[in-house]
Amino acid sequence: MNRNPKKFSVVGAGALGTILGGLIKHHRPDLDVVLVTRGEHCRQIRQTGQVVLHGPWGQCSPEVTATTDVKEIADSDLVLFTVKSQHTAETARQIAPVLGDATLVSLQNGVNQRELRPSVRADRLLVGMTATNMAITSPGEVTLQRNGLSMIGSPDNVCPSAIVQAARDLLAISGLPFETSDQILGIQYNKLLLNTMGYASVLSDSDFITDGILFGPWRRHVALPLLNEGLTVLEAAGIHLGRTSGMSDVLRFGRLLRALNTPGVDGPARWVVKQLVRPKKLVYSVYQDLVRGKPTEIDYINGEIVRLAGECGVSAPYNGLVVQMIHDLEKRPSDQFPTHEQVIARFRELSD
Ligand SMILES: NC(=O)c1ccc[n+]([C@@H]2O[C@H](COP(=O)([O-])OP(=O)(O)OC[C@H]3O[C@@H](n4cnc5c(N)ncnc54)[C@H](OP(=O)(O)O)[C@@H]3O)[C@@H](O)[C@H]2O)c1
Structure with a gap:
């Protein structure tokens, strides 16, 4: 992954993806942040051009791009994958043609690497878990209810450690704690x-x-x-x-x-x-x-x-x-x- 990332995308930006994408944009306004989402949440973000995030930091309203079109993630350095588990295989197939060299990080609950592997290069696939808890309180608005540690790693231990570390560093820009592990399963x-x-x-x-x-x-x-x-x-x-x-x-x-x-x-x-x-x-x-x-x-x-x-x-x-x-x-x-x-x-x- 590029040492100086320029683009960060979230596929399935609901509660978890919106908080992380929004906080990263808040701390690194120069980064291009694209949220792929849908429904009223997407319409509201597109209308205002921003997301409203509540948490221990108070409130912030970073400006982000929201879209329903997965092709807009093209040229991303990192793609955060946060659709609900039942949408994994189908969504992964949709984004596969535009992933390019991007590192994909799934922070979903569930063990979804089986469904991600056919669509994502093994040396660019990272999975993990997050002990955070958040909820969409109204369209375009998300509240962090519990901060906690998130951990990521390569499920097959084939992703170069420099890429794992670079993904962690990018996600940690959010201000939430991220660690890497070689026992991620x-x-x-x-x-x-x-x-x-x-x-x-x-x-x-x-x-x-x-x-x-x-x-x-x-x-x-x-x-x-x-x-x-x-x-x-x-x-x-x-x-x-x-x-x-x-x-x-x-x-x-x-x-x-x-x-x-x-x-x-x-x-x-x-x-x-x-x-x-x-x-x-x-x-x-x-x-x-x-x-x-x-x-x-x-x-x-x-x-x-x-x-x-x-x-x-x-x-x-x-x-x-x-x-x-x-x-x-x-x-x-x-x-x-x-x-x-x-x-x-x-x-x-x-x-x-
Ligand atoms: N929220 C938490 O506190 C939390 C904490 C830890 C882990 N997690 C895990 O993180 C994952 C995401 O959770 P979440 O609470 O953020 O879920 P969520 O709020 O439902 O967010 C997922 C979003 O992805 C959208 N989506 C699904 N397929 C899409 C597609 N093809 N194109 C565009 N948008 C698409 C969904 O739209 P629709 O609603 O229309 O389907 C929804 O808005 C889950 O595995 C969850 O268990 C969540």
């Missing part, structure tokens, strides 16, 4: 296992922290069985988890879950967190899709564990249940969720 699965539990909290529209992991019955009957099942499946598949820092690391997180099972611990912990810490509710993209009546990425998260289990000849009933229940919700009116108790009861039926 294990790091993607680390994040995926965390999401298998987070997405289960969406089933009852519950807060993952206060009504999820800090609530004994949910933790014991939903979170821990999902986590243990995911770990068993990855072991059967011969996939080694890569480690990340803090509570973004699923093994450290699992130890916390087990520690909370110690009698007398979780009640006071729940009170302290609810009354004193009052964390903001994490709004998962699966939830946003459900309330907007859109298909979700569930087949690429809990469904990925089910798929791997099938390949290895083991079973994954807990993740299978999440996939089935989310698909049921996709067909219902957007404000209808089962209760917390109903979800826990469905999981208990599996262990009885």
